[in-house]
Amino acid sequence: MGYPQKSHPRETPVLSKHFGEGEGRSLDGWKKRGGYKALEIALNMTPAQIVDIVKASGLRGRGGAGFPTGVKWSFMKPGDGKPHYLLCNADESEPGTFKDREIMRWTPHALVEGCAIGAYAIGAETAYIYIRGEFQEPIDRMEAALKEAYAANILGSNAMGTGKTINVYVHKGAGAYICGEETALMESLEGKRGNPRIKPPFPAVSGAFGQPTTINNVETLVAVPHILVNGAEWYKAMCLSNPKSTGTKLFSVCGNISRPGNYEIVLGFPFKDFLYDLCGGPTTGRRFKAIIPGGASVPIQTMDEAEATLMDYEGFVAQGTMLGSGGVIVFDDAQSIPRQVARLTRFFAHESCGQCTQCREGTSWTTRILDRIVAGQGTYEDLDTLLEMAENMTGKTICVLSDSCAAPVVSGLQKFRHEFEALITGKRSSQSAGGSQATAGSSKLTVGAGA
Amino acid sequence: MSETLVNLMIEGRPVSVPAGTSILEAAKTAGILIPHYCYHPGLPVAGVCRMCLVEVEKAPKLAPGCATAVAEGQVVRVYSDKALEARKGVLEMLLINHPLDCPICDQSGECELQDYTFQEGRADSRYREAKRFNPVEDFGGDVMYVPNRCILCTRCVRFMDDIHHDPVLNVSERGDRAYIGKAPDADLTQPWAANVVDLCPVGALLSKDFLNKARAWELDRTASVCTGCSQGCNVTLELREQQVVRIRPRGNTNVNKFFMCDHGRMDYKWLNRPDRLEVAMAGDTAADWEIAIGAAAKALKGKRAFVVANASLSNEALFLLKRLVAKTGGAGYFNVPKGEEAPLPGVPDLSLRADRAANGTGAGLLGFTHEAKPLTKVSAGDVVLLVNVDPHAAAAESLAKADAVIVIGTTMPGIAKSPAAVLPIANVAEEEGTLTNLRGRVQRYLQAKAAPGMARPSWFVLADLLNAVGDKADYLSASAVFDALAASEKAFAGMSYDTLALSGIESPAVRAGATA
Numbered sequence: 002m003g004y005p006q007k008s009h010p011r012e013t014p015v016l017s018k019h020f021g022e023g024e025g026r027s028l029d030g031w032k033k034r035g036g037y038k039a040l041e042i043a044l045n046m047t048p049a050q051i052v053d054i055v056k057a058s059g060l061r062g063r064g065g066a067g068f069p070t071g072v073k074w075s076f077m078k079p080g081d082g083k084p085h086y087l088l089c090n091a092d093e094s095e096p097g098t099f100k101d102r103e104i105m106r107w108t109p110h111a112l113v114e115g116c117a118i119g120a121y122a123i124g125a126e127t128a129y130i131y132i133r134g135e136f137q138e139p140i141d142r143m144e145a146a147l148k149e150a151y152a153a154n155i156l157g158s159n160a161m162g163t164g165k166t167i168n169v170y171v172h173k174g175a176g177a178y179i180c181g182e183e184t185a186l187m188e189s190l191e192g193k194r195g196n197p198r199i200k201p202p203f204p205a206v207s208g209a210f211g212q213p214t215t216i217n218n219v220e221t222l223v224a225v226p227h228i229l230v231n232g233a234e235w236y237k238a239m240c241l242s243n244p245k246s247t248g249t250k251l252f253s254v255c256g257n258i259s260r261p262g263n264y265e266i267v268l269g270f271p272f273k274d275f276l277y278d279l280c281g282g283p284t285t286g287r288r289f290k291a292i293i294p295g296g297a298s299v300p301i302q303t304m305d306e307a308e309a310t311l312m313d314y315e316g317f318v319a320q321g322t323m324l325g326s327g328g329v330i331v332f333d334d335a336q337s338i339p340r341q342v343a344r345l346t347r348f349f350a351h352e353s354c355g356q357c358t359q360c361r362e363g364t365s366w367t368t369r370i371l372d373r374i375v376a377g378q379g380t381y382e383d384l385d386t387l388l389e390m391a392e393n394m395t396g397k398t399i400c401v402l403s404d405s406c407a408a409p410v411v412s413g414l415q416k417f418r419h420e421f422e423a424l425i426t427g428k429r430s431s432q433s434a435g436g437s438q439a440t441a442g443s444s445k446l447t448v449g450a451g452a
Numbered sequence: 453m454s455e456t457l458v459n460l461m462i463e464g465r466p467v468s469v470p471a472g473t474s475i476l477e478a479a480k481t482a483g484i485l486i487p488h489y490c491y492h493p494g495l496p497v498a499g500v501c502r503m504c505l506v507e508v509e510k511a512p513k514l515a516p517g518c519a520t521a522v523a524e525g526q527v528v529r530v531y532s533d534k535a536l537e538a539r540k541g542v543l544e545m546l547l548i549n550h551p552l553d554c555p556i557c558d559q560s561g562e563c564e565l566q567d568y569t570f571q572e573g574r575a576d577s578r579y580r581e582a583k584r585f586n587p588v589e590d591f592g593g594d595v596m597y598v599p600n601r602c603i604l605c606t607r608c609v610r611f612m613d614d615i616h617h618d619p620v621l622n623v624s625e626r627g628d629r630a631y632i633g634k635a636p637d638a639d640l641t642q643p644w645a646a647n648v649v650d651l652c653p654v655g656a657l658l659s660k661d662f663l664n665k666a667r668a669w670e671l672d673r674t675a676s677v678c679t680g681c682s683q684g685c686n687v688t689l690e691l692r693e694q695q696v697v698r699i700r701p702r703g704n705t706n707v708n709k710f711f712m713c714d715h716g717r718m719d720y721k722w723l724n725r726p727d728r729l730e731v732a733m734a735g736d737t738a739a740d741w742e743i744a745i746g747a748a749a750k751a752l753k754g755k756r757a758f759v760v761a762n763a764s765l766s767n768e769a770l771f772l773l774k775r776l777v778a779k780t781g782g783a784g785y786f787n788v789p790k791g792e793e794a795p796l797p798g799v800p801d802l803s804l805r806a807d808r809a810a811n812g813t814g815a816g817l818l819g820f821t822h823e824a825k826p827l828t829k830v831s832a833g834d835v836v837l838l839v840n841v842d843p844h845a846a847a848a849e850s851l852a853k854a855d856a857v858i859v860i861g862t863t864m865p866g867i868a869k870s871p872a873a874v875l876p877i878a879n880v881a882e883e884e885g886t887l888t889n890l891r892g893r894v895q896r897y898l899q900a901k902a903a904p905g906m907a908r909p910s911w912f913v914l915a916d917l918l919n920a921v922g923d924k925a926d927y928l929s930a931s932a933v934f935d936a937l938a939a940s941e942k943a944f945a946g947m948s949y950d951t952l953a954l955s956g957i958e959s960p961a962v963r964a965g966a967t968a
Contacts, residue, residue, distance in 0.1 A: 177626070179626075194622075194623065199497070199499045199516075199519045350627055350628065351627060352626075352627070353626060353627040353628070354626050354627070355604060355623065355625070355626045355627045355628065355629075355630035356498075356500040356604075356606075357500055357501075357502050358500070358501055358502050358503070358542050358545050358546055358603070358604075359502055359541065359542060359545055361545075361604065361627060361628050361630065362545035362546070362548055362549065362628055363545055364627065364628070365627060365628035366545070366548055366579065366581070369581040370581070373580075373581070382578070386578050389541075390541070390545075392541075393537075393538065393541030393542070393545070396512075396513045396514070397502055397505060397513070397514060397538055397541075398502060399499060399500065
């Protein structure tokens with residue numbers, strides 16, 4: 002549910018059912034809400050049985066890539082004589098995304114349980130929850146929950162009295178977006194600079210500390226206990242459109258919209274209803290102009306595209322973008338797209354680790370050109386340069402940070418080129434002629450350049 | 453060792469290489485150099501510069517040649533439009549923050565950024581914004597860092613981390629603010645640190661010693677062997693106007709991989725010494741070569757040759773000296789100065805050796821005796837030959853027991869007061885010869901410049917002397933002396949300058965001895 006908003010009747014709260022309930026944070030409160038039943042079930046199954054159920058449920062990674070979780074788990078070979086690791090990616094840094102934060106704040110035991118099941122399923126005795134360093138409250142909540150779980154022998158060398166060893170640790174990040182990239186996260190966890198690694202080898206072969214490793218997003222792991230308790234069929238049945246996209250998903254909504262917050266819906270939900278009904282539509286007197294539906298790394302959608310979208314992995318792709326992390330950023334008609342794109346690329350330029358040439362130089366050069374365009378000093382050649390550079394930044398580097406920087410540039414230029422051209426020719430964009438501070442700033446600069 | 457060979461096509465040429473080889477290395481075997489910056493065969497793969505992107509048929513994305521292993525039936529296209537466009541993009545981005553100060557940059561002329569830009573880059577830049585600026589930093593030792601020229605390939609960081617095992621360099625900051633940082637209070641004074649200068653593909657890490665001394669295209673380069681210790685690192689002597697201005701390592705996988713130590717690198721100034729012996733002398737008088745040789749032969753008549761040989765003399769010179777000793781019933785000694793051993797931890801069996809002479813092994817193989825104070829053994833009836841050695845003044849008393857002294861060398865030893873003859877010889881940069889390293893590898897060095905004045909190659913002078921004392925030694929070249937050496941010395945059997953080529957051959961006798 003969209004805490005602090007009240008749950009909307011059209012939501013399907015599964016993971017977010019207990020958001021806002023302080024009591025659910027404690028072990029007793031969580032058990033009262035059905036907690037740790039799934040772990041008991043899991044520890045009485047074989048790892049392979051758990052993997053099969055997760056496979057059958059159709060659960061896919063909620064971090065952005067959407068890889069089938071059961072398939073990912075099946076790459077691990079329990080009993081191969083090597084230590085295995087489960088990593089929980091809680092480095093939620095994607096601009097516009099704040100779902101994992103709420104999961105950890107309100108239902109920390111849900112994540113402990115998810116990690117314990119995941120670790121057991123892949124033959125790992127150790128799980129690390131890598132939490133974004135700025136998330137002080139979630140870190141505190143998780144540590145408190147772990148303390149309780151250890152005290153109650155849910156974790157440790159005799160987990161739930163089964164004799165199995167499951168240890169879960171919290172590791173605090175140090176403020177780098179790139180550490181949310183799975184291999185950079187591993188480097189960081191090992192105490193090194195958070196640089197993404199070349200793949201192959203893939204984590205299932207050589208991950209954290211050079212050992213077989215599986216890395217899952219918070220939301221993915223938290224969904225697993227529900228699947229074990231209610232069955233794969235129950236989860237699979239939660240599907241409103243493409244059968245490859247099952248279950249519920251949390252969407253974080255922010256920007257120029259009436260009711261920002263977290264919303265949990267069944268995949269395949271119509272995006273138009275989501276925006277206008279659940280989230281209450283634009284603020285008074287405004288119209289929506291554009292949406293970035295999956296965190297800063299995905300292409301921008303026009304409203305025509307957004308309103309035709311069914312909210313699942315395939316539905317977003319069909320409408321020119323991606324589901325990504327589910328961070329919905331909404332722009333209304335007071336916003337200047339070139340300015341917003343420049344804002345996004347500046348973020349990527351700041352966060353690039355600087356290993357690959359195209360990313361290190363390209364993210365910064367792109368930002369400088371966009372800043373110049375926004376300042377009214379742009380040329381038509383700049384637009385060609387931007388697009389050519391975006392091509393050089395796509396699919397050519399170790400990780401996808403530079404691809405992510407190129408995505409809003411390319412989609413912004415494809416879908417809102419007139420706004421860039423208006424800044425180049427000295428005409429203000431008619432769309433951005435509203436009274437917001439941002440627009441006032443840009444028009445002043447445009448006038449200055451023309452004078 | 454069984455190796456599985458993988459067959460693939462690179463630019464239409466069939467290539468067979470062992471499984472696990474990278475596309476970049478496989479392409480080299482087909483004579484194709486895929487442009488690259490961060491890759492270096494002596495370092496772990498980083499895959500960060502993205503310059504070596506090539507097209508692999510059926511692969512969705514371009515592949516980095518350095519980090520992609522060959523696969524059976526692979527079809528690789530290095531010069532497809534897609535690959536060329538991608539590399540052109542990388543080059544443009546590498547240059548946006550790179551100052552175009554080639555006219556004042558030491559690297560100019562041997563710069564991989566220049567080379568590949570000329571080969572594949574754009575003629576102009578579209579960059580209109582301000583360039584990044586960071587001040588020059590002295591990294592200590594012989595190394596200077598010019599961050600504005602740095603392309604962050606991280607070769608230097610990986611060398612210090614993974615080869616030198618002293619991780620004092622790092623990438624500091626991130627994104628386009630990144631630069632190579634040095635740990636505080638750590639200077640690049642480690643014994644092998646200056647290799648980072650060679651490894652740097654651009655002008656970001658420079659040698660302070662070489663700074664502004666020469667343009668790369670003015671240098672004459674000659675293959676040689678370092679005489680700084682018994683390791684025998686293969687090197688290139690670089691000369692400008694007959695002066696050695698720089699020594700750099702020459703690749704040899706069997707000896708020094710791609711590296712050399714700072715001791716050897718800085719040990720070149722003596723090659724340019726101005727206080728050289730330039731004139732042959734008979735007694736106190738400057739003389740023609742024939743007269744000087746005659747004076748030496750006369751002094752030796754009926755006496756024993758007591759040879760004190762420099763342990764960096766060539767095998768050829770030592771061989772001729774050995775014959776002189778045999779002919780006169782004398783004795784031959786050598787002394788190896790000692791220093792501190794300094795291994796390069798990341799490369800097996802590569803070290804700045806404690807034995808600070810190049811040919812102690814050769815001297816031993818040719819029957820010379822190692823003796824720290826050889827002159828104490830001089831007795832009446834001995835004629836002492838000081839062959840490129842400068843004994844301590846304290847040995848003067850012992851030397852006085854000799855019937856006569858003959859100086860054969862590059863400089864005048866202070867101890868020799870009134871030698872019977874002075875025969876000036878060439879130094880290692882001025883003649884051709886071979887040296888035997890501590891593992892018994894016999895390696896050639898070539899002549900880089902002319903010897904001063906009347907000085908002649910050591911083998912030439914010693915062959916003349918040998919003839920004059922009645923042992924026929926009519927050799928017209930160093931190569932001919934070596935052939936005679938190979939014919940009579942078991943440790944060198946079967947070798948010739950042709951078979952030694954420029955990477956040398958390990959003496960089978962020494963190898964057998966080492967394992968026995």
